[in-house]
Amino acid sequence: MINPILLVAIPLLAAFLSIMVKKLSGVFLFGVSLFTAIGSFFIENGSYVIGGWKPPFGINLVVDDYSFLILIIVNILFFLTLLNGMWDLKKNETVLLVTLAGVNGIVMTGDFFNLFVFMEIIAISAYILASSTEKYYSVFKYLILGTVGSSLYLFGIIILYGTAGTLNMADLASKLPEISNSVKVLAFTFIFSGLAVEAKILPFNSWVRGIFGNSNTLTGPMFSTVYATVSAAVVGRVFGQILTIDTNLIYAFITLTLMTFIFAESAAMASKNLRSILTFSSIGQAGLIITMFLLGGFYAALIQLVNNAFAKMVMFSIATKTYSSNEDDDIDNLAGIFRKHYMMGLGFTISALSLIGLPLFFGFYGKINILQTAFATNMWIPAFILIGSIIEGIYYIRLLVKLWNPGKEGDESSEEAGTSYTILNGFTVSIIALVVGAVFVVAGITPEFLVENIEKAANSLGDINTYLSSVMGGI
């Protein structure tokens, strides 16, 4: 039973040591990432205090079923991303170790300002990782938006501190009713806009196209799975559980997230480039997941979160691998590439179909629950969700059809008409694609082992009282 602070301390220690022994930093990275992936299974629930000071005064790390599930997913995704991105590490080993520490810290922390510090750690590591693809202006736009977002977030929590007098999440949750309404509306809007930058919600996601669109085999899977899961999980924790907001503010946020979902899906429909289709699909999925968190449908949000993370892991690694071997990811020139790489094609197809939510795959349970929760609220939300899902289904099916049979549309598919491109050193990618595809199919047929853990996580996010009792009676 390891203390969860080790998930933050060990990667940091490895990062500080790795700048002294440059040669070993690769070994440090893979070793520590394996340690956290395995260690995250052996953490017990509870509130772990830093420095021995009880929660409202000191900082505490909270591990309940929700953060336990997110920790496991994020650490496994991080390890898979390292396997995929081995060829593109480019001296980023130390930065990746710090990202691992930041990612583990932000999921577990029980203090608002500590969340700001970990958010900054992750953001600066993301700027450095993203600039390894030499697209400096897109990284600059990401930096400006990210810093403005975190400053607005800090402004929001200072207003809450000014009125409630505490920075601890549990203490603030119990003090929320005493705060007056106008201050709450102001503070929550700023906190939401701060978190919306990383979670790719509409007014703040103009950076995503430049960063995700130009990603290499390391940054593509990293941003679209690890960062996406963490940012959605933080919004889920802060707005799902701690800060209970009144209805008209919720509907204001939900219009934003649903607009993100619809615009992103329609933009993906129009784009002709493999990586930009996946980029817009990630933005759309982020909008959908955060709509579900705001609506209170935690079970549906978590299933879609897991589904989107693993599906994007497979799809982005294949997309960035094709780009790195052929310097071109226009889907017309890539027609029929899966004929040459069956394993990758199979993995890509299964994860795409699971993302759409077709039956027989894991994603089906996500879509069903999303529609159930949406229909419970009112007429408009499920209508938009249905439209967005249909658009998504259309462009994914069209993409798969094009990538499977070679040659332009219309003429019969002939072997040599297909693309001349091949994917180099794609062995690990195809293994991962197959494994994740198998998990999707097995989870689609017999979902018990995965769904029951997600059920526990959703319930623990739902009731605030166990969270308060575990923190206030903290060890």
Add this chain to the structure above:
Amino acid sequence: MIEVVEIIVGALMLLFAVLAIESKKLINSVIYMSLMSLLSVVSFIIMKAPDVGITEAVIGSGLVTFLFVITLTQIKKTGDTK
């Protein structure tokens, strides 16, 4: 008395901020910005925050100004017009 000084320092900072944004030459806006962070040290001290005053003095007006000036000399755009 101290409130009057605070208001004056705040108004001056505001003036330098607007000048820093609107000035034509880059080097002028860098100078206005470092003047502004110098004045902010004064207002930190007035608001009884010596720790923050020292940190802001060393980092805010000292090193950040150096970073901007060095970047401008590297870019040789000190005389850049809008």
Add this chain to the structure above:
Amino acid sequence: MSQYLYIILMLVGIYGLLSQKNIIKMIISLNILELGLNLFIISTGYISGSNAPIIIFENDTNFVDPLPQAIVLTAIVIGFGVTAVALMLARNIYKKNGTLEIDEIRGEDND
């Protein structure tokens, strides 16, 4: 009253970010925004008639609120780190594109 000035300072920073087209000017507006925010945080912790949080005599504990000062101590150094990375990016942008005006930089969203 001076708290209003610090909020207006933050708004000037936001205005600068929205209206400027030069990259160095945008970084300067970012610094103005962060400086205004730090001043606002300290002003929320200020208690008139009390002195700085350094214990000189054992019993005299009529202090200003020390927590916002601990927060601003961290925020300043984070702002410095981000400004350093931003300026290095600006230098690379200039080396690559030859200009600092954002409308002269060729779209590199997805080459």
Add this chain to the structure above:
Amino acid sequence: MKRIIAILLTVAVGIFIFTGLYGEDSDFKAFGEKNISDTVANSYVDKNVDADRESPESGSANVVTSIVVNYRSLDTLGEVTVLFVSALGVALLGGFLKEKVTFSVKPGFILKNGMKIISGIILITGIYIFIHGHLSPGGGFPGGAMIGSSFLLMYLSDEEFKTKITAFKIMEGTAGSLILIIGLAGLSIGGYFLYNFLPNGNVGDLISAGIVPILYVLVGLKVGSEISNLLGNFLNGEVE
């Protein structure tokens, strides 16, 4: 045109903030009228956060330092990591320029020798500030930045003071690892990460407040070496 939209948007945000904060039904404390008893910071000041501690909680006279290093020490660890990553990022981003920039104006005799004295003085004040971090205002961060600025003066004032000093990397690594080792030692001894396991002594004298001065000295050394590295990387450019 863009300017007008920017002005309108800023005024809208401003009105939203002012009505939210200073409207009639908002209980956001006006400037200066806040009383400390209804905030968490009350027990930081009276030092009675954890009554059953054997010695007085943290002997440090500077309450802000005791918050930054003792009560909320994970923030400082995160803070040091932020500076570590940005120094690393600057090295990676600007790494391809190896030579130190030579300025058109060569440093004269007075400048060169004058700087040697001044940067020595600044170095000593910086070290003084972070050693006395828990007694007087200032601490690891300003002290480290002063060390950085003293090395900056040395970079600027004479030519052959090369900017690629590996000693900074070694100091940065050891100071950071020592902070974490102390934290893990606290975990094994006291059961909590970064637990203050050393005796506290009485408020005000140099050897007091347990691990607070040790941590803050390590933070000062780490921040100092990082900022010197970072400034050195900024000084590298094409020799024109």
